[in-house]
Amino acid sequence: MPSLYLVDLEGGEAWHLATPAGAPAFSPDGRKLAFAAGSVEKVRKAFLYDLETQTVEPLEGSEGVVLLSWGPSGLVAVVELADETYRFLRWTEEGWQEFFIGGSEEGS
Numbered sequence: 001m002p003s004l005y006l007v008d009l010e011g012g013e014a015w016h017l018a019t020p021a022g023a024p025a026f027s028p029d030g031r032k033l034a035f036a037a038g039s040v041e042k043v044r045k046a047f048l049y050d051l052e053t054q055t056v057e058p059l060e061g062s063e064g065v066v067l068l069s070w071g072p073s074g075l076v077a078v079v080e081l082a083d084e085t086y087r088f089l090r091w092t093e094e095g096w097q098e099f100f101i102g103g104s105e106e107g108s
Helices: none
Strands: 004-007 014-018 021-026 032-038 044-050 055-058 065-071 074-080 085-092 095-103
Touching: 004 021, 004 032, 014 032, 014 044, 021 065, 032 065, 044 065, 044 074
Parallel strands: none
Antiparallel strands: 004 014, 021 032, 032 044, 044 055, 065 074, 074 085, 085 095
């Protein structure tokens, strides 16, 4: 089962962030780390770790997240839905904003 650790390369300390976890992505300024992890309900969702305050914030509404990435407009997530379609979300101060939803064509 994959785990996520944050390691201080100078001091050698390691901090366990989550198990199971994956899809880590540092913000462009290096102050935050977004990652996907299983929640208490055993549902994979996005979390945001603040390196300055050392706090973890669950990003509600990201249930089913499969990919996280930072772009010019902030954090972007791809969420897989039960019907095998995907939602593309952008995280803002107000929460997630959906900017695309789609699925795969049969045979493509």
